[in-house]
Amino acid sequence: MMDAMSSDLIPRLWGKPPAGRRGPKPALSVAQIVEAAYVIADEQGLAAVSMARVAEAVGCSPMALYRHVKNKDELLILLADRLCNDLPEPDRDLEWREGLAAWMRAQVDLAVRKPWFLDLPIAATLPGPNRLAWIDLGFYYLRDVALPAEEKLAILGIVAQYALGEAKIEVEAALSDPDNPYASFEEMLVTYADPERFPHLMASMATWQPAAPGEESDSDDPSAFGQSLLMAGIAAHIERHIERSDRK
Amino acid sequence: MMDAMSSDLIPRLWGKPPAGRRGPKPALSVAQIVEAAYVIADEQGLAAVSMARVAEAVGCSPMALYRHVKNKDELLILLADRLCNDLPEPDRDLEWREGLAAWMRAQVDLAVRKPWFLDLPIAATLPGPNRLAWIDLGFYYLRDVALPAEEKLAILGIVAQYALGEAKIEVEAALSDPDNPYASFEEMLVTYADPERFPHLMASMATWQPAAPGEESDSDDPSAFGQSLLMAGIAAHIERHIERSDRK
DNA sequence: ATTAACTGTTTATAAAATACGCAGATTGGA
DNA sequence: TCCAATCTGCGTATTTTATAAACAGTTAAT
Known part of the structure; x- marks a missing residue:
């Protein structure tokens, strides 16, 4: 009748247990998965957070994650909220x-x-x-x-x-790498910015207190x-x- | 001697021509590439901007792009600046x-x-x-x-x-999809938020003018x-x- | 007991970025 | 003029992604 609820994200965010309990007890939990993602991001950066790596960390096959999380985007949303715990x-x-x-x-x-x-x-x-x-x-x-x-x-x-x-x-x-000569805004200005192209900016900057x-x-x-x-x-x-x- | 300049991004941002001109005339330009990416993003969203699709739009092979752009991240930075033209x-x-x-x-x-x-x-x-x-x-x-x-x-x-x-x-x-029952902040509150868990928020919200x-x-x-x-x-x-x- | 719903898994696909090396073009210097 | 350096664009191949689809075991409602 009503087409499938477009998003279970919010129930998952709030940790609500889905009403029907029929199958086997889940060995995984959303919290566990998110926590694993959190640790990976912490240690190796967000780019290292792939479904495969999270699965490995949590000790399951990659596809198992999809039983608990709609897709990677959703995992990241959950992760963002998790971070607020800190x-x-x-x-x-x-x-x-x-x-x-x-x-x-x-x-x-x-x-x-x-x-x-x-x-x-x-x-x-x-x-x-x-x-x-x-x-x-x-x-x-x-x-x-x-x-x-x-x-x-x-x-x-x-x-x-x-x-x-x-x-x-x-x-x-x-x-910012101290070797990088363009690290700062001011340096970029003196290197590239033409006073005719950015007159007001340059005029104001002329009085810059370094x-x-x-x-x-x-x-x-x-x-x-x-x-x-x-x-x-x-x-x-x-x-x-x-x-x-x-x-x- | 000096290890390769860590970043040609800024020269590219500013369209500076690299000094040495020896090889064949480039058939592609950075501006052209960025423009193609812009059109794709506009028509199909940012996710549709892949190196392959940009290459196709610009009429070259995917790898040709890398002669003009360090990698995709750099292309996106250039794209962001391009957008400010609008x-x-x-x-x-x-x-x-x-x-x-x-x-x-x-x-x-x-x-x-x-x-x-x-x-x-x-x-x-x-x-x-x-x-x-x-x-x-x-x-x-x-x-x-x-x-x-x-x-x-x-x-x-x-x-x-x-x-x-x-x-x-x-x-x-x-x-926001009008069918989505959790579209608004207020709706989410009434559905999920426990007054004991968020006392100050809920107290203030009690006087909400809808x-x-x-x-x-x-x-x-x-x-x-x-x-x-x-x-x-x-x-x-x-x-x-x-x-x-x-x-x- | 049967069945429906749910779990994790295996296998497979498709798209992605990008390393590597080649072939031809162009130009500065001899 | 010829050569060598240098640069362009390209074809091939590798690796890493996310995720679809079908399956086999597990549990609880009937």
């Missing part, structure tokens, strides 16, 4: 600014610790349970903020998205700038919202 | 807020128009010439803003990163919220910066 135990004594900053920073740190996270195809917006728990923590930090839930969610999305970009930058900086060594920055957290920018924006939005409520 | 002709009569908003929106629209853009492995932070031209436009919009170049660059990075996230959401919303039909939102631009948040943050940062300068 986010640290939070400090609960923070008001929203500090809390959100820590929340953000923890995500960056996770990606730096596990750079293969950034290689995951992160198309899926729908979070699994682990990611959702992390979102729940975000809501905790926003507990005293007077905003509708949907706006809080949007804010957390923006902050998380920023964390992703920041992580990308930091990972790239960590990997980070005196030792003085690096006010803080040693490279995400400090973006962080304060976001927090300022959020604070402004909150005030505007309160104003509007009061006027009513 | 960004629209900008309106130059905007002050920074409007300008940056348009700058951001154009990126979202591009990704919505060409959803396969989001499938690209976007690890590379170093922009090619087309992306750089777009960054130059960002600097144009910030022309009257009194901030150091590095902070302007960071701001553009943050805005672009936000655009990416927003695009992901909008693309997913556009693709978007009365027809009233959707104040504006019909779904990125309006994030946009105003970011602009507020940037404005606050600018003011703080001016204050600090004045005090000196």
Whole structure:
């Protein structure tokens, strides 16, 4: 009657046991499979995560995996959620600014610790349970903020998205080979960029302060700038919202 | 003597002709190859972009491509930069807020128009010439803003990163199958989320306003919220910066 | 007990990237 | 002019993928 449920992904994400229990007890579990994939990615990078290698690690034939996972893409989605388990135990004594900053920073740190996270195809917006728990923590930090839930969610999305970009930058900086002459943005500019082609960029860059060594920055957290920018924006939005409520 | 230059990527990105010209005239060009890949991605999605198919489109054997492109990853990087050519002709009569908003929106629209853009492995932070031209436009919009170049660059990075996230959401919303019962975040919550496991999230969601039909939102631009948040943050940062300068 | 549903497996296919080496073209220098 | 260096494009072959299809054993509902 109803055509086959288009996706069992979500039940699998949430570890729901499929109702009918008829055949033999499964020797494998989704969690086991995902864990094996996790270890492989950790040790040899995401590219090394193939169905065959996961199967070997878990001690079964490659095709056995398909009984528990629709295909490789789904495995990667499960893996992405699994990774959110590695986010640290939070400090609960923070008001929203500090809390959100820590929340953000923890995500960056996770990606730096596990750079293969950034290689995951992160198309899926729908979070699994682990990611959702992390979102729940975000809501905790926003507990005293007077905003509708949907706006809080949007804010957390923006902050998380920023964390992703920041992580990308930091990972790239960590990997950057000092022998590579084009490692940095500035070097690329002086080598290739024609002032006539990029006039405004070059004009602004002409006044570049080439980070005196030792003085690096006010803080040693490279995400400090973006962080304060976001927090300022959020604070402004909150005030505007309160104003509007009061006027009513 | 010196071991082979680790990467010819950047010369290729910038279309620099390799100095020595001895052998036969190339029948293929990098631009041609990238263009073919672009068309295939456009018509059949990024997954359809294989070396073989690109070769066929361009009328050569698969292996011929490797004379012009180090490997597939490099082709995709070139493709990503090529895509930035499709960004629209900008309106130059905007002050920074409007300008940056348009700058951001154009990126979202591009990704919505060409959803396969989001499938690209976007690890590379170093922009090619087309992306750089777009960054130059960002600097144009910030022309009257009194901030150091590095902070302007960071701001553009943050805005672009936000655009990416927003695009992901909008693309997913556009693709979401109305038959799929778990399409939306809220539906997933009511189906799976245990209030004990996600207390703060659920408490906040309890007061969810389920978007009365027809009233959707104040504006019909779904990125309006994030946009105003970011602009507020940037404005606050600018003011703080001016204050600090004045005090000196 | 029979049967339906479920497990893991075996075998096979198809598509993918890309290493390797050849043949012909082109050009700079003798 | 001729030769050698150098570069192009190509044919062949290898390796690694994901995954389809059919099968044999296992369990629980009937």
